[in-house]
Amino acid sequence: MRHFSHDWRRYGGPVDDSELLARLIDGDERAFVEIVTRYQPLLVRVARFYVKSDASAEDVAQDTWIAVLNGVERFEGRSSFKTWLLHILVNRARTTGAKEGRVRPIDLTWSEGTALSKRFDEGGFWREAPVPFTEVIENGMVNAPMVARVHEQIEQLPEVPRAVVTLRDVEGLSTTEVASLLDITEANVRVILHRGRSLIRSAIETTLQGGVS
């Protein structure tokens, strides 16, 4: 089941990764549980980009945790823990994917369609101006139903844009990190992001106008 949850945010924010890692090095099982709860879904999702099946992605993620347990004492904190973890994962996922003969579906012709282009007249000006999304803001934050809608929309994106939007906008990695993790150029990351964001924006707009996309 997919759902939106605030999890740890409800209780005054997350425990910092570096504190959890220090506890993990001391053999604290609760710290391990907290870290895997935080990152395992992301690992499986990113691994799935490289390997043939969900089961295979879960195996790769599990191997990654073994590597983390073996190597965490050597983690020097020069990158964030998340970046370090994802690089371990992707190295393993690439090897597994290559063994499986997986062909990654890089389709850069993917586009958001003509929904947005129809909004402009022959001169390239808006036929009808976009309206600010003020009604989805509650207490300075985007409200939960809209976040759920955005989540749905991300899930419906084709594989490559889904991976790009997830890593960049959901996980907050830099464009450079995303390009490196997914083996695509930064220019392509930017193009894909532009299209993905614009598609999600259109979905929010349609929802606010009471339509179904």
Place this chain on the structure above:
Amino acid sequence: MRVLPHALVCQEAVDLVSDYVDGTLSRRDRRRLEKHLANCDACTAYVEQIRMTIAASGMVRHDDLSPEALETLTDLFRRFNDER
């Protein structure tokens, strides 16, 4: 002779917005876009919509870990700890 770029129309402006909010536009394109935005409320609203879209994506949480997956990983941790 330096060729001056033509002024952007809205449809061209929106194509630059994603890079603009990420700060990855070239200085030249940023200037062109900002010049357009200064006179275009519609595109300014679009920029805000894209910012809000990104903010909403940043609030998406992944699926929770299933109890079975958590148990498998916890077992892995216990075996690792026993062996070291």
